[in-house]
Amino acid sequence: MGLREYVVRRFLQLIVTFWAFFTLLFVLFRMMPGDPTSMFILDGMTPEQREQRIAELGLDQPLYVQYVEYIRQLLTGDFGQSFIYREPVTDIILIRFMNTIVLMGTALVFAYLIGVTFGALMGWWRNSRFERGGIIVTLMARSSPEFWVGIVLLSVFVFWLGWFPSSGMRTTGGELGGGFVARYGSLDFLRHLFLPALTGAIVYLATPTLLMRSTMLDVLNADFIEIKKAEGLPERTVLYKHAARNSILPLVTVAAIATGAAMGGSVVIETVFNWPGMGREMVRAVNNNDYPVAMAAFFLMGSVVILMNFVADLAYVYLDPRVEYE
Amino acid sequence: MTLLDITNLKTYYRAEDGWVRATDDVSLSIERGETVGLVGESGSGKTTLAKSIIRLLPDNAEIVDGSVAFDGTEITELTDSELRKQLRWSEISMIPQNAMNGFDPVYTVGQQIVQVIRYHEDGTSKAEARERARSLFDELGIEPDRVDDYPHQFSGGMAQRAMIALALALSPSLVLADEPTTALDVVIQDRILETIKKMQKELNSAMIMITHDMSVVSETCDRIAVVYGGRIIEIADAETIITNPRHPYTLGLRNAFPDINDDDQELISIPGTPPELVDPGEGCRFAPRCPFAEEACWEVTPEPESYGDGHEVECHRADEVELLQTEAGKKETWLEQEIGRPDDPTADRATAEVESDD
Numbered sequence: 200m201g202l203r204e205y206v207v208r209r210f211l212q213l214i215v216t217f218w219a220f221f222t223l224l225f226v227l228f229r230m231m232p233g234d235p236t237s238m239f240i241l242d243g244m245t246p247e248q249r250e251q252r253i254a255e256l257g258l259d260q261p262l263y264v265q266y267v268e269y270i271r272q273l274l275t276g277d278f279g280q281s282f283i284y285r286e287p288v289t290d291i292i293l294i295r296f297m298n299t300i301v302l303m304g305t306a307l308v309f310a311y312l313i314g315v316t317f318g319a320l321m322g323w324w325r326n327s328r329f330e331r332g333g334i335i336v337t338l339m340a341r342s343s344p345e346f347w348v349g350i351v352l353l354s355v356f357v358f359w360l361g362w363f364p365s366s367g368m369r370t371t372g373g374e375l376g377g378g379f380v381a382r383y384g385s386l387d388f389l390r391h392l393f394l395p396a397l398t399g400a401i402v403y404l405a406t407p408t409l410l411m412r413s414t415m416l417d418v419l420n421a422d423f424i425e426i427k428k429a430e431g432l433p434e435r436t437v438l439y440k441h442a443a444r445n446s447i448l449p450l451v452t453v454a455a456i457a458t459g460a461a462m463g464g465s466v467v468i469e470t471v472f473n474w475p476g477m478g479r480e481m482v483r484a485v486n487n488n489d490y491p492v493a494m495a496a497f498f499l500m501g502s503v504v505i506l507m508n509f510v511a512d513l514a515y516v517y518l519d520p521r522v523e524y525e
Numbered sequence: 526m527t528l529l530d531i532t533n534l535k536t537y538y539r540a541e542d543g544w545v546r547a548t549d550d551v552s553l554s555i556e557r558g559e560t561v562g563l564v565g566e567s568g569s570g571k572t573t574l575a576k577s578i579i580r581l582l583p584d585n586a587e588i589v590d591g592s593v594a595f596d597g598t599e600i601t602e603l604t605d606s607e608l609r610k611q612l613r614w615s616e617i618s619m620i621p622q623n624a625m626n627g628f629d630p631v632y633t634v635g636q637q638i639v640q641v642i643r644y645h646e647d648g649t650s651k652a653e654a655r656e657r658a659r660s661l662f663d664e665l666g667i668e669p670d671r672v673d674d675y676p677h678q679f680s681g682g683m684a685q686r687a688m689i690a691l692a693l694a695l696s697p698s699l700v701l702a703d704e705p706t707t708a709l710d711v712v713i714q715d716r717i718l719e720t721i722k723k724m725q726k727e728l729n730s731a732m733i734m735i736t737h738d739m740s741v742v743s744e745t746c747d748r749i750a751v752v753y754g755g756r757i758i759e760i761a762d763a764e765t766i767i768t769n770p771r772h773p774y775t776l777g778l779r780n781a782f783p784d785i786n787d788d789d790q791e792l793i794s795i796p797g798t799p800p801e802l803v804d805p806g807e808g809c810r811f812a813p814r815c816p817f818a819e820e821a822c823w824e825v826t827p828e829p830e831s832y833g834d835g836h837e838v839e840c841h842r843a844d845e846v847e848l849l850q851t852e853a854g855k856k857e858t859w860l861e862q863e864i865g866r867p868d869d870p871t872a873d874r875a876t877a878e879v880e881s882d883d
């Protein structure tokens with residue numbers, strides 16, 4: 200009962216958060232200082248064109264009408280036309296967003312799987328050569344700049360060994376079209392994905408590794424670990440089922456926030472590997488005053504952050520029975 | 526029949542300034558079904574002794590010498606996996622001081638009891654193990670359905686009972702209870718002790734009961750070993766330790782718990798601090814705090830002397846039992862300024878040694 204109530208309450212909270220976020224975006228984009236219409240109007244328009252454009256965008260309506268219309272558009276996924284491409288924003292953004300999810304998602308999954316395991320073992324074998332070496336490797340990964348990691352991987356695996364293609368998402372054409380499976384399901388795509396995802400994984404690796412290690416050190420001091428050892432259970436069981444299982448809790452929130460942040464894409468990785476993702480698109484949109492695209496990008500990123508926090512809260516309840524619902 | 530036979534056991538910890546001799550030449554044997562109390566101040570080495578028995582020691586600890594024979598098996602020579610499979614929990618289990626922290630918080634108490642039963646008993650099904658957990662709960666006075674609760678849902682006393690259920694799940698021959706009731710309030714403490722005794726009788730398990738509370742051991746133990754500075758300085762049946770001890774430290778401890786020999790006596794504590802366990806040197810370790818110390822006490826380490834019926838004492842003056850008992854009951858005896866080496870040549874000697882070390 201407590202649990203269901205909590206989920207319902209948390210869900211309502213989610214809706215309120217989304218609403219607040221939508222409104223904030225509206226305020227940011229429509230009520231900026233100066234003439235609110237200026238950013239939707241391009242230079243070199245005749246007065247008639249301007250009038251027509253303003254009417255087209257509904258900017259002559261009272262603010263509350265605009266607000267309602269804006270919410271309606273968001274909910275239907277209609278972000279209007281890009282100023283630059285002259286194409287629906289949704290078409291431009293959605294594909295890039297997917298590309299980013301696939302790239303960053305892969306990087307994060309690897310970073311967290313490897314980081315958690317690695318960190319758990321480092322904590323378990325504290326004061327060993329493995330731990331000391333592990334810390335050095337992790338700190339090196341952490342302090343290496345993204346572009347440097349990318350370029351090193353490129354030179355080794357592409358220019359030297361020739362194992363992977365150097366850039367883009369696919370060999371033929373480089374078009375973004377096609378269905379989801381056609382786009383992301385091919386071996387060719389995976390070969391293109393490998394190096395940029397590895398770069399991301401290396402960059403993300405340090406946080407889960409170091410955090411996991413330090414929580415492990417705390418958990419290993421807990422009385423119950425000693426009892427589990429006294430119970431004669433095999434080391435594996437004590438390590439994974441008890442020590443690591445307890446140490447993973449603080450990582451849930453951290454992983455959720457990292458995922459949210461990663462969905463903005465990485466300008467550096469996308470540039471080094473010529474990956475058509477969100478990061479470069481946003482920079483482009485902002486530089487060219489392509490407001491509809493920029494807004495859609497903000498909208499998607501913010502939504503992911505909010506959603507991931509919701510997921511983290513639910514996961515936490517599932518993983519830690521001590522969580523208070525009150 | 527002897528269940529556990531510890532002889533000349535030395536368990537040391539590696540520390541920056543040398544070996545900490547936490548268990549230093551201890552011999553102790555325990556019969557089946559017997560309860561032996563280990564009493565002594567904090568830091569005297571009680572836990573180290575108990576954990577040496579199942580080799581549950583931290584990385585910097587080492588059993589340097591001696592033997593621990595359990596039911597004929599030499600524990601110090603077992604491999605880790607033999608130790609885990611043959612002895613831990615199935616033969617020797619433990620009850621920690623704070624039961625709430627003794628359970629993994631993310632699993633129910635029942636899951637944890639079932640896990641250990643099934644790990645050690647190949648043929649037991651999940652349902653059977655669960656049924657055993659429920660009936661243990663019932664016997665220990667906890668609602669059986671609470672096996673499905675998480676540890677944090679229990680009160681302190683309840684968690685301690687659940688921990689006893691866990692400790693007894695495999696009917697071990699020996700239970701190491703390390704201050705099992707110190708974290709609880711007095712009323713609950715008594716009830717838990719009764720429960721432990723009752724269950725232990727039923728299963729005929731032996732027990733080592735660690736505490737620094739004389740009244741706890743006097744109620745629950747058949748025999749009592751008094752630990753000081755890593756050594757057992759006096760051991761006898763409970764009755765003898767309470768009414769007729771010979772070691773000045775035991776006499777001092779007894780003063781600190783006046784209610785046990787209901788003499789309407791005043792609480793007198795032993796002045797001074799526990800001994801240095803790194804390089805303790807020759808001589809009686811209690812000498813710096815002992816009101817009866819003589820010249821010989823500072824020079825010669827006392828050997829255990831037997832006073833019949835398993836009563837053993839490590840003290841040069843244990844023969845003067847009447848004098849010791851009379852004097853030890855007086856408050857003046859334990860005044861700080863009266864104690865210590867009169868012309869204190871030790872101080873000079875200690876400095877001289879430090880200098881020659883450099």
Ligand SMILES: Nc1ncnc2c1ncn2[C@@H]1O[C@H](COP(=O)(O)OP(=O)(O)OP(=O)(O)O)[C@@H](O)[C@H]1O
Pocket residue numbers: 538539540545547565566567568569570571572573574583585737802
């Ligand atoms: N891991 C360790 N490393 C170094 N020294 C230790 C370690 N654990 C215990 N000691 C030392 O060994 C001695 C005995 O400790 P032990 O825990 O066995 O005492 P105890 O009688 O159980 O005390 P308490 O009543 O406080 O539980 C103490 O001086 C303590 O400081």
Ligand code: SF4
Pocket residue numbers: 772773774809810811812813815816817818819822827839840841842843
């Ligand atoms: S040997 Fe000496 S110093 Fe030690 S307890 Fe006996 S009388 Fe005291």
Ligand SMILES: [Mg+2]
Pocket residue numbers: 571572573703
């Ligand atoms: Mg202790």
